[in-house]
Each structure stands twice: as structure tokens, then as C-alpha cells.
Amino acid sequence: MLGVCYYPEQWPTSLWREDARRMKALGLTYVRIGEFAWSRFEPEPGVYDFAWFDEIIQILGEAGLKVVIGTPTATPPKWLIDRHPEILPVDPETGRVRGFGSRRHYDFSSPVYRRESDRITLALAERYGHNPYVAGWQTDNEISCHDTTLSASPAAKAGFQAWCAARYGDIDALNTAWGNVFWSMEYRSFDEIELPVDAVTETNPAHRMAYRRYSSDQVVAFHDAQVKILRAHSPGKFVTHNFIPMNETGVDNHALAADLDFAAYDNYPLGRTDLLMAGDGAEVFRPYMRTGHPDFGTFFFDQTRGLAPGAFWIMEQQPGPVNWANHNPRPAPGMVRLWTLEAFAHGAGVVSYFRWRQAPFAQEQMHAGLLRPDSSQAAAWPEIEAVVRDLAALDLDQYPTARAKVALMVDVQAQWLGEIERQGRSYDYTHILLDHYRALRALSLDVDFVPPEGDVSGYALVVIPALATPSARTIANLKASSALVVFGPRSGAKTDDVTLPEGLPPGALRELLPIRVLSVETLRPDCPDAMIWNGKTYPSATWREEIELAGEAEVAARYADGGAAIVRAGKAIYVASLSDRAFLTDFLESLCAEAGVATQRLDAKVRVRRRGDLTFAFNYNEEPVPAPAPAGAVFVLGGALIGPRDAAVWKAPA
């Protein structure tokens, strides 16, 4: 099903009824409204005005549309900030208060704002919790966007001290756990603890990790309070949240999504591609400039699907040029349809476009909508019409998403560790994760993302690019699994308090892999060393561990100097160095073969994805390509030759 984001408060009421009619006529089902409208819900302190909102819900509902209400907590109004300036966050890098004038100007640690957030959420939940036209709720908006998870406010400092007290009980335990004897960093009481900001040189990684976890916990607690209110006052309606790329939030997104019915993602392929490839030369970037890179969107679709049980939504789908990337091209013709179908192929339940009509004012006036500011149809309109026809042809409700054969473990602690303790400047957990994902996708594999303590049963192959601080539960899950499990370097690198584990890394992972990491070196990425696997030489760069066997294990690959580079014990494999995508593709292909998972090497701009009995294929090329379908495939959409920027869907031959 399709939806759209709508801001009735930005338009004359005279347009509302016609807008609703056109939405319905286009084939849309859902309309998200309300987020950002706090100054209209409560124009003066304590003075609510819901009449206009009652009216638009009525209009939309009567037109046959279902309403999703966003809580407006991303945009506290000026009067609230003026009454309680302590709501504002403080930038940990600069020490400056981050003020009013845009959005997200609030501190997750602020008790005042927590109370205010609950109050406005409750007011909305009480009024609309049982409204028949309301289908569900979106909490806040793109929580943690604009680097808002970390704050160095007095409230954050007080909260952090309390969090440390709760975790460690007494201050000596904290000093010991963090190793504060080093550099005389010992505290005598919890109220002596500083935030790890503004120090003369780097602070203790344990300190920084605690601050990261504390900050993530505040986001989750802030969010959970809204969910709880909505659950209590709007039973039977769904609650979701629209995520931005998971690596950009500084939050444990699995924890954040724990109480949601399903997760949603805001999908801007061109903006993301522009930013992710900003360092690439023109020849590398240009082929993706107006299509987006085929692995960047789905990388987040598959992560979003893994966050919560229900079929995920695309809450905001780019329909044309946006305004916030370095450069903002128009999508190539066909891409809005392609991106939409791709989301459904990866398991989306709903794709909702952002936004209905381009606003002629304020920060996003250069951001396209389905309509131009003058209400004429923008370029994406006919593509949405085509999607409506496609969806009718596909009848996707028949084809629920099945568990994949391959799981990719995503570990936010590994990301944080990589940021906190760089060791090698080019070590970047997100890119390492993405490289593994891209290698799997180039092999035509469906990929599920699982968190460290997630359920890994039923997978044939579990790929773990890095697992910073493996818990007992994680290890037990992996031991219980029948899958091949591949660990990348830096797995088991630390204890939960960010110290080296007893007996050297990989610490508790030795239950699976009897090895010891004797030392680590990091290399400039332009100065790789080498490793030899299966008779071929691959680069070994960026992060290289020196491994000692500490039990029954075989060496599957060696460095140029003869040291072990890949070690295997039973179904567990440890890759001690980072290499390149060519290696990952070859290596994972071989493991899939062993695990009985079929692979197929795809064209760089062709990707496939299965949903139930259907196989979707997407062609990002400017030329037609043959569908990578088996002989006798029955095409439900398209055919054996996939046009430029087009899709095909087939069933296996009967």
C-alpha cells in the first residue's frame, strides 16, 4: 500500500478537501500528519487548539484515507524554550547551546522536556486515540537526526552520574572497571564524574563508551515514554517510528524499536548516495548520480526490517530532487517507481511519499513533492500511478517475507568502539558492514540483519563483520546454531567495560574459536600488505591481527609473512584482517557453497530479492539487461529482458 506525508497546517483549509480527493484518486491509503505542528496544537502555553486537526482528520477519513499521526515533539515551540531554556542541548564538541530556529532543539536528558513530551503526546493520544480514521502513530520524527543523541548539558551530566551509580553501585567498582588508576583518573564519588568532553587529550574509552550507552538509553527512555502513553490511550492502533540510517543515530536502534509494531525508514536514495560517495571520483560516482547506488537503500531496508516484527514501512520516500545533500540531482525517469517496488521486494508493507505538495517557503522549499507548490503534478506522479497498477498486479499480501538463509550481524557497540578507539584512522565499522552486505548482495543473496543477541536459528550462514563485546547469550546462541559463523577482526576485542579480555582477545569467543590475538596493527589503506587464501593473494590492510592457535583449529589462510590470517574450528571461522570486496565475494561464495546456499554473481547494477514465491529483479542500468531468472520462470511483472531502470518479478517454474 502507498501513503503520503501531508502538512495541512501549511495550506489554506480551502485546499484540504480537494487534496484528500486527489490522494484517494491516485491510489494512496495512508496519510501522515501532525508531526512538527506543536505551535498549532498549542499556540500559547496550555492553550490547545485541536479544531483544525479534528477537521482535517475528518476530511481525510471521509475521503477513504487512513491517518497516521506523528507526535510533534521534534519541534518544541518558542514559548516552551523561552520558559525552559534548560531544554536546549549542548554541543559536546563546542560547548555551545544548540538553540531554537530549526528542529530537534531538545536534550533527551532534560526532565523538563521529558515531562513536556509526555504532556503533548498524552493530549493527542487522549483526543485521537480512538478516532476511527486514525490507523496508528509515529513517535517524534527521525529521532537523533542532526547529531542530537549526545549532549553536554548540565542535565546530561547529572543523568550520567546517576546512570553510572546505578550501573556500578560503588565508585571503586567503576574505577576498577574503567582502569581509572591510569593517569590518576580515579573518582572518589559519582558526583565527581565529568562527561568525557573538553579534556586535554583523549579520555578513557570506557568513559566514552559509558557516555554513549547512557545517551542511547536516554533516547530510548524518552521514546518509550511516548510509546507507553500511546499504547495506553490508543489501543489497537499501531505505533511506529521513522528511522534515518541506523549508523547515524548514536542509538541502539534495536532497543529503540523494541516496543514498536513495525519500524519505518525514510528513504532518500540520491541524497544518501551523494553523501556516501562524496569522496569518490566522477567516474565512480556518476553512474549512480541519478539512480542512487543499488546497495545503499536496501542496506537500510534490510536493517529496518530486522528492528521490529511487523512489515516495515518506508515512511518518507524521495519523489524528486531534495534540498539537503551536497548536490541534489533529479531522479532518472523510472527510479521513483523502481525504488518503491524495491522496498516492497524487501518486505515493506507501505511506502509513503514525502511529501504531498512542495512547500513554497522555509527550509525545504527546494524539496520536491508529488505536487508542485502550484498543485500541478510533479515528475513522480505518473510513476506513482504505475506503482498502483504494479501493486494491483502483484497482490503482495499473498507473499509474506520469509527468513533469509544468510544473516548479517550488526553490532552498534562495534560501531561505537570503532569511533571511540580509532587505532587506525581508516577503520570504519559502517563501511566494513556495508562491504560485507555488498558482497552478499552481489552474490544475489537475501540478507537478514540480526543484532548481537538476536535469534540466529535457521540460518545457514551467519556473517559477523565485528562483534565488539560478545555477551554470554550471544555466544550461546551462536553455539546452538547449526550455521557456519564467520567472524571478522576485532570480534571479542573487548569486555563489556571496554578493556582487553582476560587471556587476550577474543576472550569469551574462545569457546567457539581457540585462538589468541597477540597483537594488532593498523595500516594506511593505501599501503596494504597481503594474505593468501585458496591460492589467491588478496590485500590485507587497515586492521591486521596477529593470531596464535590455542587449541584445535586449522589455518585457512596466511599472511605473506606466514602468520595465520583465517582460522577455522568446526563451523566457526575467524578472519583476522580486513581485505577488500573481491575477497569477501570469493570467500563468502565458497562458504555459501559449503552451507548449501545458492549464489549467482550479478551485474554491478542489477540486484534481486525474494518475497514469498516471488523473485524481484531491478535493473539500475541505462540499458536493458536479461533478467537473472531461471529457464521457465513465470513473469508476474515485466519479462525476460528488463528495461533500463525497470523491474521484473517472476515465480520459479512450476
Next chain:
Amino acid sequence: MLGVCYYPEQWPTSLWREDARRMKALGLTYVRIGEFAWSRFEPEPGVYDFAWFDEIIQILGEAGLKVVIGTPTATPPKWLIDRHPEILPVDPETGRVRGFGSRRHYDFSSPVYRRESDRITLALAERYGHNPYVAGWQTDNEISCHDTTLSASPAAKAGFQAWCAARYGDIDALNTAWGNVFWSMEYRSFDEIELPVDAVTETNPAHRMAYRRYSSDQVVAFHDAQVKILRAHSPGKFVTHNFIPMNETGVDNHALAADLDFAAYDNYPLGRTDLLMAGDGAEVFRPYMRTGHPDFGTFFFDQTRGLAPGAFWIMEQQPGPVNWANHNPRPAPGMVRLWTLEAFAHGAGVVSYFRWRQAPFAQEQMHAGLLRPDSSQAAAWPEIEAVVRDLAALDLDQYPTARAKVALMVDVQAQWLGEIERQGRSYDYTHILLDHYRALRALSLDVDFVPPEGDVSGYALVVIPALATPSARTIANLKASSALVVFGPRSGAKTDDVTLPEGLPPGALRELLPIRVLSVETLRPDCPDAMIWNGKTYPSATWREEIELAGEAEVAARYADGGAAIVRAGKAIYVASLSDRAFLTDFLESLCAEAGVATQRLDAKVRVRRRGDLTFAFNYNEEPVPAPAPAGAVFVLGGALIGPRDAAVWKAPA
């Protein structure tokens, strides 16, 4: 005529009389003094000491020199700052107070400093307003240099709130005009308004534009107050100001210059070239390293000429290596003379060198003068002597500057819009304007700069690289003109409140051009698309608009995808995309031909300029070149072969 900048307070009085004698003997007419000397005019609060200044004026006057007094307001003394620290500006980027220790440490919004500025100006005007040796006044010095227009002080915030109240009358009007309903940015009263600084993410472009305009208005008001005092107390003397490159001030320079007799420019060709070409490789930069780029100086000469009615001055002319660029080469032999003659060719009335004698101390001790610190003649000295002879030969008073055939419209609002709403990171209004200028100059054209509401009558061609918010008066002027008018992309892009115009851009410009801009895309400059004009393919990059015809118009060029790229309706032409200088040269050449304006393609390092009946040609090459003169030309200076770094001046054959 020639002049020099002199700082008598920096030298023993014993040198003054001999200095005056040597200035006169060299052939100088004007001597600028006094700016920066506040601590000597008023060594203690309220205690004035003018005796030394009386004396030097007397000495200079008796030596036959004319004195220009600079008001010393760029350098308030320490005691004034200590008494009124609220004078200091606040950096909007960092929030830090910008303190004492250099110059320009004052906030244009400070009522205290406005009062103090008026007080010291009045004291000087009263004492010297009728002094027979005083020819005129310079206000302040390089106003807004060092990024001082914008300040985030409490005074600026209060002033901005009052400015908004004066402009919008009631707060709802402001909220509506800016679209503050977006993101709940609505204010309930003017005193709730913040400066657009320190927000979590980007602020409303309308908000930022208002802050820019407010800040520019404060500079103008500060300056106008000085002009008013000088006019009142020094009737018959000229008042001018020495501008730095107009794009660097954040000020509406036409408004600033409105009450001046003429404008002045501080010309440092090597420093400017070093900075403007800092991103260029050695092969591109090196040819200009010791000559400066031939289009960078005149770009500002021609703008300066357009600011005020009288013949402009070069108030400060580089005579040797300076101290403030990244690297500071020596001028190639002949260049000081060449630059001086070039200023006269472009209409200068006076060229004044900075400075008489190199100071052996403080910030500018590595900045050359006409004399070295030991009073010996520095390298430029014989070139000044040559200029004196050249001027005698030319007798320029006979040759007033005539209106050019081609006008280039410079729009400070377009510059500010480009900075506020980047949309594409590589969009840079100043470089776009400069590219148009360079194309015109490479065609040997004289160019006048006009502001948006300036007089365009009498031109054959009006080139408007971008016109952000066209006013009714601008449109009326253009409609009344018989010129061909070429608009670049982003013309008519916004209303005066920085919203998209009714009916889409170019809004009110549709009176001239019946088109609608349906969408905009921005591309990385290294990933251009293409457009075809006149059978040739040119790049279309950075900024590309999708155009729909909305009336009688012809499509003069198309994008590679067939869309309209250049549209023409009568004498109005709209170019919907940015291209390169090769395109601009070809295209403008063709329009000149149509408009009956003669063009001639010049060597990259040769430029010509007319003044009355005279044509000047300048050779920046290290080799001689033939003068681009018609057969039978009568040479007044030089001859048919122009030497390296030399000039020739001729009249057309009789």
C-alpha cells in the same frame, strides 16, 4: 593624478618635511592620513590632541600636496573598549567576542559605538572641515573587512528584533511571510525572535536573509552618519570610502555608496590572485603569480566605478610584496605601472599607493611601500616616475569615461541567496558573475556594472547572471530598455521574503519571459550533463532548471534530454543552466553581433579598455604582442608592438 597613504604618527616629526618634499618631487598630488590614529587624536578619554595633526597638514599643504583625512573609526582605542566592552562584536559562527588587539573590533549594531564614531568624526570635521589643504574625506577604512558585518551580539539581536518589527508591523505578518508554521517556528512577538545562529540544523532562509539585510542596513546607517557629519561640517570637500572586493563585505555596496561623491577601491592584484586561484594547479596559477590575473583587478574597478557618480579612486595600490596572502611574490617589473595605467583606463581619477614608507614594526612590517623602512627607494619608485610621465603624455582629463554598450547586472541578493540556500555546494554567485565578466572582457568589451534597480537605458546588451528577487522597478526598467536582456538561471527564483513565487519561478519575470521553472537539480561540477546551442554541445552543470513554456517563446537551446535549456521571447533570453566560459563567450559574442556591439577575441593575457577616444591595451605576457589596434591607429603611448608587461594607448584613425 597620483597619491599616497601616509602615517605621520608612525615616524619622527623630523622626517615629515623631507617626506612631503619627496612626495611632491615624485609627482604625487594627494596624501591620505589620519585613519587608524584615534589613540593619538584622543590619547585619554575626552582629551584631544590635534596639534601634531595640524602640523602635518600644514607641512603637506605647504609642500603643495592635498590632504585626504580618513576617519579613525576602524581602530577604537583600548580605553574606549575597556569602558564599553559592549562595543565588541560577537562571532556568529563561534559565539566568541571578537576582542581588541588588531582592528575593526566594533559592532555596527552598538548604539554606544555609533555615538562614539559620530563624536570622533565630528571632532575631526569641526577642526579640519574648512582647512584649505584638506581636499576631502575617507570614511572609516575598508568597512566590513575581516568579516565584520555579521555579529551575534545582544545589541545585534535587539536591533534585529526592532528591524523585523519595523518591516512587518505585526508578528503574524512575519510568521506568514517567512512560513514559520514550518517546523513550529512561529513567534508570538518580535521579542521572541532569535538571530539565525546556533540552531540545531539549518534555519529558515527567510530568517537568514532578513539577518543579512538587517546587518547590511546597520553598516550603511553607521556609515551614513559619518557622511552626514562630514557634509554638514566640511562643505565642498569630497567624501569617499575605500572598498575591498564587493563580494566580501556582506553589504549592499550600492546602498553604502549612495551618498558618496565617488567610490574608491584598494587594489592588491597579487594578493587577490593568490587567494582567488588558491585552488588552481601550478600550471594554471604560475602565469599570473607575479602579474596578477588581468580580469581580477578590473572586475572590481568596473564595479567600483558603478557605485557612485564621480570618477573612482584607487585609494590603496599595491607597490610591492604584501604580507597577507598565502604567498606574497614580488610584482614582475613593470606591473606597478601597468596596474596604475589600467585603473586610469577603467576610469580612475586618482591612483594612490599604499604606503609611502614600509613600517618596520607591527602587523604590516612585511608590506612594501614606495620607500623601504630606511627611506631608500623601493622597487616601485621608478615605475611611479614613469607613470607621472605617462599621465603627462595622456592628459586624461580630456577623456572622460563614457557609458559602455554592455551592462552586467550585479545582485547582492543573489549572492546572499546563493550563500543561504546552497542547494548545490558548487553554486557560487561571485564566480558566476566573474565568469560572465571574463567572457565579455575576452571579447574586448567594456563593461558597466549596474545594480538591479539601476539605470539600464542606453545599453545594447544587459547581462544578468542571476536576479534573485526582481522588484517591480527592475522589471519596468528592463521592459523599457531597448537592449537584449540575458538572464541566467535562478533569476526570479524567489519573492522578496525568500519564498517561491506564486505560479512558480521566475514569478514576476514572466512579464518578460513566459516560462515556468518546474524543478531544479544541482549536479557535482565534475559530473556535467550537456546542452546543445547553435549545433554545438556545451556542458550543463551545477545548476539545471526544468523549463515549461507558458506563452509565446522560442526554444533556443536544448538539454541532451530534449528539454528547453535556453528560451527567448522578443529581446529577453533565459538561460536555464550554468555552463562554462567557452559557452558564455560564444553565446555572448552572438548576442553582441545581433545587438550591433563590435567584439574581438583577445589573447588570454591581453586586455583592452576605452576611455573617451582613447583605447588602452595591456599586455600581461612575458613576450611582446601586437597591439589589437585597427590599421591606422594613432598611438599616444607605446606602439603597434606592446612590450612585455607594458601598455599601449591609441586613437582610432581620423
Next chain:
Amino acid sequence: MLGVCYYPEQWPTSLWREDARRMKALGLTYVRIGEFAWSRFEPEPGVYDFAWFDEIIQILGEAGLKVVIGTPTATPPKWLIDRHPEILPVDPETGRVRGFGSRRHYDFSSPVYRRESDRITLALAERYGHNPYVAGWQTDNEISCHDTTLSASPAAKAGFQAWCAARYGDIDALNTAWGNVFWSMEYRSFDEIELPVDAVTETNPAHRMAYRRYSSDQVVAFHDAQVKILRAHSPGKFVTHNFIPMNETGVDNHALAADLDFAAYDNYPLGRTDLLMAGDGAEVFRPYMRTGHPDFGTFFFDQTRGLAPGAFWIMEQQPGPVNWANHNPRPAPGMVRLWTLEAFAHGAGVVSYFRWRQAPFAQEQMHAGLLRPDSSQAAAWPEIEAVVRDLAALDLDQYPTARAKVALMVDVQAQWLGEIERQGRSYDYTHILLDHYRALRALSLDVDFVPPEGDVSGYALVVIPALATPSARTIANLKASSALVVFGPRSGAKTDDVTLPEGLPPGALRELLPIRVLSVETLRPDCPDAMIWNGKTYPSATWREEIELAGEAEVAARYADGGAAIVRAGKAIYVASLSDRAFLTDFLESLCAEAGVATQRLDAKVRVRRRGDLTFAFNYNEEPVPAPAPAGAVFVLGGALIGPRDAAVWKAPA
């Protein structure tokens, strides 16, 4: 002799005795302890706990080891900061307080911290000053590391004002000396003086130089106070300090070391090479990635040797990968031994490894030690064993370091001047000094570093890359010397108050060289001009002076335009421009020939160094090379073919 850095407070007491036994068994002599342990020496304000320290000293001493105690002042404990937050320094760039959470969080100008530093030093000195196991003391740790010399605290401002008053006596003298009449920067009293921070644009170079000198003086005074206490309470024990690279401290290191018995250096060849070559491409960097560059370590060894009379120490020697460079490779096999022997070759008395056992917690958990965290031997262990054997074979006490034939003058004022008055962005004193050093080393020369007023008697060649503000004593020393003296450009550039000298540069140096510097130009390094010496053309770039002869002197080289580039008068030579290392090598080789100093051109990765009768050669290559030894050389270590990453030591044939 060898040593190690040990942190008993970080380990269970149960490990201490065994650690001591293993240290001794390995062949170590010295153990440094105590620095960073303030929170254990004084866990509560005024409550000392020395029992544990008594015990470990006893254990180490009884094991046959000698103890070096570090004063713990680099790490004031939290309770001290909380009681006296004014101890914290203020970052002059950002204005932010640099807080607790790492190390070096104190302001050298703080009277409170000076008192506290003296108090804890005294407590240690009183307790251990006569302890028989204590061999000596290390003051603080890596003083001024992490850019801590400069602070913009209120204490620094007050101190600076007093320092100015002491230097200039009355404020008019200061105003005149600095040229404060420029830009009305005049002060009326010393308490009006600001620190040269936060100004709108650049501040007076005299002001900045004074701030640099003041700040350096505070470091020295802070340090001298510790030395004085230690001398008074621990007679007969040595006092030293462990320096970081001398150019990184912002301190006059010769002044700092004035009262030390010997200086020590912390030697991290791979980290330094990673940072110093960060701008180099892979082909240039890669050969040194795991060996370090052969001239970067010794550049600092030779400087350290010149700081104080006794044989210098390496107080911290890298034994494996570190944690603080951009990338942190493992040393190539053999390099830990090679680096150690190289330090001895350059005159070291002791090399002490950092650290005994890798800590599993806190900031340096990824920094290798001699042992891994689990007490197993890390990679360097067998190389230390080999060094022990080497030292036994060499018996270095027989071979004291002799004065070299060539002196390189290192002038911290020239470095500061280059940073304060950039003039050309690519002018970098440290790289200029290093280039001269590298050229001399490539010629197989031993090099002594001398400060400007240092003793230059006995040298055959004195190389002075730049001498900013030559004193009468320096000039007298140079005149008295029989050496050839080569000055680089910018010598004699300024008076002591950072003004141009009377009669133009080189001012007082005209006693040696009758020339005048008429002007200076700076060029982009990629746009060099040329100079011709000895029939060959070399680049002349970055800094170029125009020279006039002012007496008896010959022109030894000319610029391409014919101007003098190298001038010579008797034994004094002035090189007026920067060139490249090829020029320096050719030119210095010719001067050595004249001065009777033997040279030999070496392979880029081979270096030699003499100690007494011994000649050491070090091969950084991955392949063997012939030892650059004379026929008949008697090898004490190694032989005529030096293996990869190996050394040879020989005596001349009898």
C-alpha cells in the same frame, strides 16, 4: 644500559616480585615508576599513602634494579581540580576550559598549581631523596605535550601583564618597542594588556612573540621549581626530564634543560614517521612504514644530546605498535634492536622501554609493552635479549661521544617567528631545519645541535638554517669561531622585539656579512623560481630575499634574474633563498671539502654514526647492503655485509 617504564599501581601486588625478577633476568638496569600516580600517593586531600610505593621500591631494589621516580604532576587528581578549578588551562584557540579526564590538565601560569606541584614534589623528595635504590628523578612527564604551553586563562593574562611590566618597565617603552601606534593599539598601563587571542584579525607579531616567550618562561619556572626541590632533598641523585620532539613544545628546551644532569627523549619512530609523512603518497611512505624514517629519530636524539651535559637517555622506547598515530603498524622484525643500538650510537647512556606490560584498560590499552597483558613475552622481547648481548660485546663505556665536526644551530625564536609571521604559508622552520639535517646525514656526517648562544668553538662547519634575532653574544661567538658559517634566509630578520632591524636585515649580522635584504618574496612551493650555483640550476622557492652588497663580499650564486642568491664574506656565507635537499647536499658537501670534513654519500636507507673509535652503521633496507666501512675495518658487531634491518660496528684499521 637498559631500562623499562613500570606502573606498579596498575597491577596486583602479587605480580610485583616476579616482575622485578624478570626485569633483572632480562638484563635491565633501570625502572621508572611513579609518574601519573598522584591519586595513589594522595588519595584524599592531604592524606598521603606511600606504603605501596615504599614496597615496590624495596622489591625492585632488592632485585638489583635501580629506580627512577617520576613526579606525578602531569596528572593532578580530581579532588584537586574540584577544589581549585582555576588550575585548568584555557585553550587560546577556542576559549574553552580544558578539563579533567585525561592528563596535563593544568595551567603553567596558575599560582595554585605551582604551589601544589611543589608540595607533592617535596613530599616525594623528602621520603625518597636518600633511598639507596633510587638512582634519580624525572620531572613531570613530557612537559607541554598536547599543546599545553599556551593558555588563555585569567592567571595567564595576569602573569603576562606582570611579565611585560618586568621586561619593559614603563608602558611607553612597550608601546614603542612593539610599534603599538600602528592601528591605535597603544596601551596606557600594563593592566590594559590583553593576551593576543580572539582579536578580529591578526595581532601584532611583537605581542605574539612576547606571549610565546612568557609562556615558555612559565614552563621553565614551573619545572625549575621541581628541580630545585629535588636537588635540595635528594643530593647526589640525577634529575632529568623526558622530552617529546622539541619543535612540538612551544618551549625554549635549552632553557628548560639548563639545570638537568642529562636530557631524555621518548622515542616512537613509527608513530612519528606516520605523522611526519602523513601528507606523502604511498610510494614515498611505504618504505618507512614499519621501520620509521632513519633521519626522524636521530634528528631528535642529536637535539636531546645537545640539551644538557650528560649522556642522554631514551626514557621511553617504542617496543611494538602504539595507539596514538593515525595508523599504528607493527615494527618490522629487528627494528626494536636497531632503534636501540642507534640511540647508543648517537650517545645515549640508557635506553628504557615503554612499557613493561601492556595495560588491558584505559587510553593506552592498544599500546604494546615488553609483555602482553597476560604476562607473556611480546614480539620485542627476544630483540631486547639480543641488545643485551650486543651491549656486552660493545662495552660502550669505553667510547664516550666526542664533539662532531659539524654543528647545526637550532633557534626556537626562528621557529616561533615562522609561526607568528607566516608571510609564506609553506615556510616551516622545523622542516627547513630537518632538511639541513637530512642533507648532512646523507653525507655520513655526525651532527651536533647548538642553540644560538651555544659554544661553537671547535667546529669546522656551523650550519644556521635561520637565526631570527641574533644576540651580541651569538655574533661574538661566531666571529670568534674558525668554522665556516652558513646562514640560511631570514637570518637577522628581526630585532629582539620583532621589528625590522635598523638599516634593514640582517641587522647586527652585518658584522659578519656586509649585505642588506632589500625585500622578501614568498612563493607557492609548486611554483619555484631558480638559482644557479656552481654551474647547476636549483629551485629557489618558498622564501626569496633580494640582497644588496654593502661591503666586501663575493656573490657565490645568482638567481635566474641575476640577483645575488648566495653571498660570501670570508668564512661567512649567506644563502638568500630556500632550495631543496639536492642543493643542500651538493652545497654542504662542497663546504665540508673546503673545511676538511670528510663526507661520503650514503644509500637513502643506510646511516652511520661514530662514538669514540667506533663507527656504527644501520641498514633500514629489506635487503643486505655492504657496510660503508673502510678497507681493513675491524668489526666489533656484524660484518662487511649488513643484513636487513641490522647494524654493524667497526673500528678503523689500526
